[in-house]
Amino acid sequence: MVNPALVPGMAIVFSVDKFMSEVRALTNITxxxxxxxxxxxxxxxLDHEMLHANLxxxxxxxxxxxxxxxx
Numbered sequence: 033m034v035n036p037a038l039v040p041g042m043a044i045v046f047s048v049d050k051f052m053s054e055v056r057a058l059t060n061i062t063x064x065x066x067x068x069x070x071x072x073x074x075x076x077x078l079d080h081e082m083l084h085a086n087l088x089x090x091x092x093x094x095x096x097x098x099x100x101x102x103x
Contacts, residue, residue, distance in 0.1 A: 034042075072078040091098055 069078065069083065
């Protein structure tokens with residue numbers, strides 16, 4: 033059985049862990065994207081025009097088809 037005096041502390045730890053988990057996932061996704069661009073540049077296979085076109089495009093968040101096909 034858990035000591036009732038420890039419950040507030042456990043709630044704080046669990047909420048911080050949830051936030052840190054989301055930050056780790058965001059950092060991982062960002063790092064993978066940067067690494068992909070860097071490796072393609074290093075190998076001489078980076079298409080600068082396509083990279084800039086995709087980074088500058090605007091996606092309508094209400095467009096379900098685009099949301100499903102782009103991940």
